[in-house]
Amino acid sequence: MTLKDGITAELKNVLEQLNLSELSATVDYPADPKHGDYSSNVALVAAKKQGKNPVELAESIAEKLRGLNSKIIEKIDVVRPGFINFWIKQEVLQERMQEDISIPETEKGKKIVVEYTDPNPFKEFHIGHLYSNVVGESIARLHEAVGATVWRADYFGDVGMHVAKSLWGLLKKFDEDKIAIADLAKKSLHERIAYFGQAYALGATAYEEVDSAKEAMKELNFLCFKAAQEVVLSTFNEQPQVDYDRFIKEGSYQYEEIKELYKIGREWSLAYFETIYERLGTKFAGYYPESRTGEFGYGMVMEGLKKDVFEKGEGGAIIFPGSKYGLHERVFINSLGLPTYETKDFGNAVVKQKDFAYDKSVIVTGNEINDYFHVVIKALSLLYAELGEKTFHLGHGMVRLPEGKMSSRTGKIKTGESLLDAAAQQAKKLSESTDEKLAEQIGQAAVKYAFLKSGIGKDIIFDFEESVSFDGNSGPYIQYTFARTQSVLRKAGELSVVKNHLSLADEERDLLRLLSRFPEIVQEAADRLSPNIVCAYLFDVSQAFNLFYQKHQILRAEGDLLQFRLSLTKSTGETLKKGLNLLGIQAPEKM
Secondary structure: OOHHHHHHHHHHHHHHHOOOOOOOOOOEOOOOHHHOOEEEOHHHHHHHHHOOOHHHHHHHHHHHHHOOOOOOEEEEEEEOOOEEEEEEOHHHHHHHHHOOOOOOOOOOOOEEEEEOOOOOOOOOOEHHHHHHHHHHHHHHHHHHHOOOEEEEEEEEOOOOHHHHHHHHHHHHHHHHHOOOHHHHOOOOHHHHHHHHHHHHHHHHHHHHHOHHHHHHHHHHHHHHHHHHHHHOHHHHOOOOOOOOHHHOOOOOOOHHHHHHHHHHHHHHHHHHHHHHHHHHOOOOOEEEEHHHHHHHHHHHHHHHHHOOOOEEOHHHOEEEOHHHHOOOOEEEEOOOOOEOHHHHHHHHHHHHHHHOOOOEEEEEEEHHHHHHHHHHHHHHHHHOHHHHHHEEEEEEOOEEEOOEOOOOOOOOOOEHHHHHHHHHHHHHHHHOOOOHHHHHHHHHHHHHHHHHOOOOOOOEEOOHHHHOOOOOOOHHHHHHHHHHHHHHHHHHOOOOOOOOOOOOOHHHHHHHHHHHOHHHHHHHHHHHOOHHHHHHHHHHHHHHHHHHHHHOOOOOOOHHHHHHHHHHHHHHHHHHHHHHHHOOOOOOOOO
């Protein structure tokens, strides 16, 4: 049990004694540490409801709490306009410091899917995918920290017009460059993917500007869907639900050639993505291509049509009547009888459940499709209530660079890798080290922390000077603080058992207070799907330790005081390392 849980339990007990059990026993951290270790506004809430004096009610609650003879609370006082403040016993804080940093496994036995990253084959891995990966990986680690079994899922668009645009662009470039797929295969994987990026930009531009090219891409699109059925569904021994043959006519493309080009390009793309996942420290358990989930979704929509979840729209399209539920209408099967993006996401819920019978599914994407997911999840809830209740969408903001927006259509996109590379090079200059591994660790810390420190849902501007820095609220600053703790411990040697009768300086108690909160912080971050809570906490701990380090001589102290300060340093290091790991950031011991 955390200290916060302990105080909450005692407060709940007293509220029941005072016939106030309907109130929530809310306990939080005071903004000013001079006001205690914890604080509650429950008297303010109760007084407002009952028309009583909040200070008098707070005094009544506090008096009852004092009579419990708490094992963890040293002092309780009341301040205007009615807050109840709690101080934890010093020996309790010190005992917590000596224990291993354990986090209550409140989700033990639960199975949670976290779906994130979702890059599309035949296109480069852009910064938006990097942002999604950083957010999703941290969410996954937070759930694991509180005891859940997590299934990391990657959902990607291996069919659709973007594939047709890419293949059209590839064929065009092959003709212009006088090469074939076999020639491209001789290049490095990264060169091949860069070529795909150029091909997509070429196809996307032509689609908008050249009518004949647009028609050719539409023809290619159907060929790609059919190729995907043969290439992908066969690996799962699943039968196709959608008939694409009826859309394929005699044209300028040979199906077998397109099928082979699709198969090879898809394989290269997925292999390329794996190199990035390995670099970032992500290992997915399940992969969910749209070519597969769309087939499942198609059958689900047909079932939903019979149950009046869906309706027939104009031109024979099948729509979800969102206006009935305060949402907007969305097409799930278009007038040609083909599944849309909505249907593919619809089917994805069932496919994931088939692979991993989850208790909760968290889908991480950019927030520009928040409204889209409101509709998809509502439709899912009406057809499969249990799955709908288990599914949550988490929309994050967009990443921008100081120089402006990014565009994959024009080919001016900043890839995720290019940002990681630039951050590593900046870190190398900053650290004045030739250690490539260290530069990579610092660079990733700069990027990941910058992405996570703001609340999810907000757009962020990634600033190199601010993010790749050993000062201020940055990942490298927290890494540097951890490395400082390890330097002190290396110089000190072995530790002895800490005594609990020391008189503590303010900086020592402030640091102790923060360290005791770590399990509570992790629990809150997991519950609220908010890694930024961990970021803010680690920054506070780093600041508190560096202030303690500046004001007090750690290694020059003697006896019990020396051992206490070394233990405090050790606990700080362990907390920072575990916290950084929850953000997907490594903690180098030397910097």
